Amino acid sequence: MIQVEEALSIIAENSTNMPIQKIAVSKALGYVLAETVYSPINMPPFRQSAMDGYAFIHSERHQYDIVGISQAGDHSNLKLNPNETVRIFTGAFVPDNADTVIMQEHVMANDKSILITIMPEQFANVRSKGEQIQKEEVVFEANTLITPAAIGFLACLGITEIEVYKKPKVTILVTGNELVEPGKKLSKGKIYESNSVMLEAALQTIGIKKTKVYKVKDSLKATKKALKSILKKSDIILVSGGISVGDYDFVKEALLENGVEELFYKINQKPGKPMFFGSKNETLVFALPGNPASSLTNFYIYVYPAIKNRMGFSDTHLPKLVRKLNTSFTNTTGKTLFLKALYDETNVTILESQSSAMLNTFAIANSLLIVPYDTENLKKGELVTLLPID
Amino acid sequence: MIQVEEALSIIAENSTNMPIQKIAVSKALGYVLAETVYSPINMPPFRQSAMDGYAFIHSERHQYDIVGISQAGDHSNLKLNPNETVRIFTGAFVPDNADTVIMQEHVMANDKSILITIMPEQFANVRSKGEQIQKEEVVFEANTLITPAAIGFLACLGITEIEVYKKPKVTILVTGNELVEPGKKLSKGKIYESNSVMLEAALQTIGIKKTKVYKVKDSLKATKKALKSILKKSDIILVSGGISVGDYDFVKEALLENGVEELFYKINQKPGKPMFFGSKNETLVFALPGNPASSLTNFYIYVYPAIKNRMGFSDTHLPKLVRKLNTSFTNTTGKTLFLKALYDETNVTILESQSSAMLNTFAIANSLLIVPYDTENLKKGELVTLLPID
Structure with a gap:
């Protein structure tokens, strides 16, 4: 049995980056860059007005004749005389020999001329070419997460494809003779199988949209056979159930016989103690406890960072928060506790x-409060660490 | 021109709940319940062992004969004598006249009998029927957000369908003669159109997966025609561009001529001042500024809570955080500022x-720091409010 921190280290060490793929920028939300991206253009690509107003050559003069118009999208490069101005709009091309834009609120105007009422500084309201980014400059370093803003920035530079780390193919294998599909009649001694839809949903929250789910009865033969085929086509396997110490738990044996190397089994924590972690080639196998709340806890604590690691995230853990504890708490278990908390x-x-069996508390919790195994007493008002799960 | 808080109130007042739909629990992640859900069963449905161990009738006796076995999924209701015990596993049926389970670590055992080494309390390690939830008890109140844990909980009660608020159909209408598709050649005076992919991605982060995008040239006729058809089939419309004070901005006119009621235009903020908000029947129209960073700012501040409101969320704002400011800051604008921050x-x-024109800062920011319009000075070390956007 190992401690939580040790388990996290072993998982991190064994989580290799996924292969790289090209992807359309428009589809790249939630992926992580596998390359450094350089700008193919200057942005803005030309000197742009930052305001609706009038472009002119800055001088002491207050009155200017309107000789043209520059709308967004235009490229009429009028050559201005010192007494001339061009009506201009935000984002539009500033004629080459104009150096300043006066905002329209600071002039009096008729169709033919303007009178400046508040004189701007020279160069005011003109965005210079390449002001935001120059051609060949770095747009994003590798390992940047693609957010909506990143997609917008890449698109505004005309970039349509980027190289990212693939998302891992995740397969869920559910074991248990006691399990009945929701919607069917619950015969005596049985319970409804809920871990697969729960884990599928948890995977969706980190962008793993398609997950294959297989279900097998509690037998070594069936489990072994299912694992053999799943191992070939998965980057990460989540086995649900069949991993506690009972005589009827075949999962560990089926894993080892399929050539999965055991990297650890059992963690000094509550809930979620009976968990197996192993690997075969690059494929990671998490055999999670069957109890729903234990299963989801270990998903957040262990599977989540492993997936982020494989996807190339530089920071792979759930963001940790620090809060003041509302009550005192005593931990006499000698185990690290993950407590459902608000x-x-x-x-x-x-x-x-x-309770590790049920999910009602989990469904209203927004975080897991971490009580380290060697912390016996938490005082009311003490600062504690938690993992947000909302 | 109105203040930010007023704009938020007007949007909230006009954001009605979407119609209700039935949905499979397995597909319900991110939806909000439109009904109170009651449990169709007791959970656990029978008295369950919480441990791998032995079930027996609690007494002073330490030695018991093994007369049977109860695995998860079994329902062999053995009638025990006071000197008898049943081998039992976690989650398995506890025979009706047994009252206690001893964990296997606290016995010495051979094939035929056990000797208890540490006597448990009576009733230990037995989960009573309906302990977690009783038949007909409330599972979730209406307006509960469906999380992975909620999906797991509903499934383990055998519930396969729930009533939720539909997600709004969102349409994006992009205007601007200056805009060129990324991937095409950028002619002089033009820029790449990036707001549509950026807004589509931002919508995906709140579960709006399919967004229709239309693009029109800057003309009243084209904009009016596009809006007429879009208004019929959208619950929320995001118009990008064409809403600032320039002479060439047709969007507002096109909206009003299509019967969209103006609820406000312009907010005392930076960036993002020129925004139109209106409605026609239940459809909400946000005409966002064309500048990418302004557009995304107003998406997070205004569109995001409106979508959550329509989807039935009880708390519709971005969660606010309080942090210590690393530097001093002066706001001489008299406007509410939304500053990209880490x-x-x-x-x-x-x-x-x-700058409101570009997204590079936005792409590395993880929050928008709010400086209220009537706050002139923020001191280093002062606590400030921010909206996380990561």
Whole structure:
């Protein structure tokens, strides 16, 4: 049995980057760049007006004759005389020999001329060519996460394709004779199978949209056979159930017989102690506990950073928050606890029911509060660390 | 011109709930419940063992004969005598007249009998029927957001369908003669059109996966015609560009002529001042500024809560964070500022370039720091409010 931090290190060490793929910028939300991107153009590509107003050659003069117009999209490069001005709009081309734009609120105008009422500084309201980024300059370094703003920035530079790390193919294998599909009749001694839809949804929250789900009965033969085929086509495998210490748990044996190397089994934590982590080639295998809340806890704590690691994220953990604890708490287990909790801007409250079997507390929690195994007492008002899961 | 808070109130008042639809639980991630859900079963549905161990009738006795086995999924209801025990596994059915389960680590056992080494309390390790939720009890109130844990909880109760608020159909209408598709050649005076892919991506982050995008030239006729058809089939319309004070901005006119009621135009803020908000029947229209960073700012500040409102969220704003400001800052504009900023666990740094035209700062920011219009000076170390956008 190992400690949480050690388990996280072993997972990180064994999570290799996924292969690289080209992808359309418009489809790249949530992917991570696998290349440094350079700008193919100057941005702005020409001197641009930052205002609706009038372009002119800055001087002491206050009155100018209107000799033309420059709308966004135009390119009429009028040569201005010192007494002339061009009506201009935000984003439009500034004629080459104009150096200043006066905003329209600071002139009096008729159809033919303007009178400047508040004189701007020379060069005011003109965005110079390449002011934001120059051609060949770095747009984004490798390992940048593609956000909506990043997509907008790449698109405004005319970039349509980028190289990113592929998303891992994740397969879920559910074991358990006691499990019945929701919607079917629940016969005696059975429970509804809920971990697969829960894990699929959790995967969706980090952009893994398609997950294959397989279900097998509790037998070594069936589990072994299913794993053999799944191992070939998956980058990450989540096995749900069949990993606790009971005599009827075949999963570990089926994994080892399929050539999966055991990297650890059991973590000194609650909930979620019985977890197997192993690998075969680049494929990672997490055999998660069958209890729904334990399963989801270990997903957030272990699977989530592994997926982010494989996708090329530079920061692979859930962001940690620090909050003031609303109550005192005693940890006599000697285990690291992950407690379902509700935080607000300043405080965090530990929720009442912490059972590993059920999810109702998890469904109203917005965080997991971490109590380290070697912390016995948390005082009311003490600062504690939590992982937000909302 | 109105203040930010007033704009937010007007938007909230005019954002009606979307119609209700039935949806499969497995597809419901990110939707909001439109009904109160009651449990169709007791959970657990029977008395369950919480451990791998042995079920028995609690007494002073330490030695018991093994007379059977109860695996997960079984329903062999053995009637035990006081000196008898049943081998049992986590989640398995506890025979009706057994009252206690001893964990296997606390016995010495052979094939035929066990000797208890550490006697548990009576009723230990037995989950009673309906302990987590009783039949007909409330599972979730209306307006609960469907998270992975909520999906798991609904599924484990055998619930396959729920009623949720539909997601709004969002249409983006891009205007501007200056705009060229990324990938094409950039002729003089033109820039690449990037707002549509950026807004599509921003919509994806709140679960709006399919967005229709239309592009029109800067003409009243074209804009009017496009809006007429879009208004019929959209719940929310985002118009990008064509809303600033320039003579060549037709959008407002085209909206009004299509019967869209103006609810406000222009907000006392920077960036993002020139924004039109209106409605026709239940459809909301946001005419966003064409500058990419202004457009994305107003998306997060205004469109985001409107979508959440329509989807039935009870809390519709971006979660606000409070952080310590790393530098001093002076606001002489009299406007509410939304500054691209980077926060960590305790501090926030205002990023250097705050131009409304470009997105490079936005792409590395993880938050918008709010400086209210009536705040002139922020001191270093002062607590400030920000909206996380990561």
